[in-house]
Amino acid sequence: MGCGCSKLSSCWTSEQNGARHEPLNAENEEKSEVSDLPVFREFTVEQLKIATSGFAVENIVSEHGEKAPNVVYKGKLENQRRIAVKRFNRSAWPDSRQFMEEAKAVGQLRNHRLANLLGCCCEGDERLLVAEFMPNETLAKHLFHWETQPMKWAMRLRVALYVAQALEYCTSKGRALYHDLNAYRIVFDDDGDPRLSCFGLMKNSRDGKSYSTNLAFTPPEYLRTGRITPESVMYSFGTLLLDLLSGKHIPPSHALDLIRDRNLQMLTDSCLEGQFSGDDGTELVRLASRCLQYEPRERPNPKSLVAALIPLQKETEVPSHALMGIPHGGEAMSLSPLGEACQRMDLTAMHEVLEKLGYKDDEGAATELSFQMWTNQMQETLNSKKKGDVAFRHKDFKAAIECYTQVRSLYACSKSVTVGLAILTGTLLSNVV
Structure with a gap:
């Protein structure tokens, strides 16, 4: 591990009962409310x-x-x-x-x-x-079911801070109650920034149930009274911190046992090896433990969480989409009318677009390829397409686009493949975008 378990345990023991207060950095303070919606x-x-x-x-x-x-x-x-x-x-x-x-x-x-x-x-x-x-999936998908790369430590800390800031904002506006805060309630926008879903600010149904049926993750006071309080939200935030630290959905009781036994290596995601220091790991464990206190009054509030999480932030100059390894929203290619038609598989609309573009099939072709040249070119084209298909299945979109571009250039001598390329490009772009 990047942080030795013994060091992490000793730091945890010394800080277990003491809060760490850091001054807020002015340039990191919460921005003004959104005005363009x-x-x-x-x-x-x-x-x-x-x-x-x-x-x-x-x-x-x-x-x-x-x-x-x-x-x-x-x-x-x-x-x-x-x-x-x-x-x-x-x-x-x-x-x-x-x-x-x-x-x-x-x-x-x-x-x-x-x-x-x-x-x-x-x-x-x-x-x-x-x-x-929000087009870039949920935290649960990126944290528990990742396919390309595990979420980096710096991004996990950013998620924790942004969610705490969202809760602080809601609390300041008189909406301190959030129902069933979990990794599925956090979604990622075009820039790869995490956002808290507004749906959790309303009850799930007429019976007023605030949590799912998984009792292992439910605040103890909710089990006693059936009521959600601002302190209950802090308990759920603690379970979220455990998710970010472990990369798994660990029941709080089990996590607290590991912490008490100083077995923190079992609590930490092995994919994070070498990415953080013992002090940083200790602080996140301490914050999670404070949120998971049995007595609601002993839990922190959103404002103190934000103050504690700001000094922990890493790689603050790196955009979220880069840390996440996802395409930037500004770089996403919008579909043309032909691409939109291909995405819908609307052959009538595709025909109308091609007619407007003056599509004439191969009428008036000035030159023809010899049979040998044609077969060689077709083989090269098929090979490029196969490579592109393999890259596409593995979500290596850059390689896929390069291969499909080769297909397009090889096919340039024949207008009759325009529709096929349109379908291919439309399908690719609909998955990329």
Whole structure:
């Protein structure tokens, strides 16, 4: 490990009962509220049906798909703004007035650390929330189910700070209660920055349950009273810190046993070897332990968490998308009308676009290839395409694009492959973007 277990344990013992207070750096203080978002509005069911292609199954982005009690869809409004639409179970929120009051209150929040609520819909039995769409998956996906690289230590610390800042903002606006804070509630925007989903600021259903059925991660006072308090949110933040430290979803009771036994090496993600010092590891463990105190009054508040997490930040000059290893939102290629048609597999629309472009197939071709030249070129083209397909399956998009570009240049002598290339490019771009 990059941090020796003995050093980590000794540091933990010396700091276990003492809070570490660091002055806030002015340039790291929370930015002003977001001003470029539209005001909260009410949508119709028809508008949201159009935006989500009729609540199509392929647009579901929530964890358990269409089997979840409340399903989240991705969509796009008429102005091309991307949205996430949470559709509640028909038995949820029977009191429409209560739903509207809650939604409007949450919709007043505007912050760059939140996936902000843009609107809602309340028609008949339908209860829907509309939020900013975050295209780069959840923390759970990047932390527990990563495919290309484990999340770096610097990024894990950034997640902890940004979520703490989101909670501090919500608390300052009178919305201190957050329901079931976990790795699925944290999503990543176009820049790769983590944001806290606004959906957790509203109760999950009419029975007011604030946590999932997994009792191992539930605050002890919630099990006793069935009520969520601001201190309960801090307990959940402690479980989140354990997730970030271990790379696994470890029950708090087990983690606290490891801490008491000074077996911190078992608690730390082996993928983080060499990435952090013993002091940094000790501080994160100490913060998690404070959040997980049995007595709610002994837990910290969001403001003190932010103050403790700011000095721990690493590689602050490196953008989040670079730390995450994901394409930058500004670098993402938007699809042309032809690409959009290919993405939908709409042959009629593809034909119309090609007609407007003056597509003439191979009419008037001035030259023809000899049979030998043609077969050699076709073999080279097929080899390039195969390499591109392999790279694409392994999510090596840079290599895939290079190979597909070779295919395009090899095919340049024949206009008759335009449609095939359009389909290929549209498919590639729809997966990249």
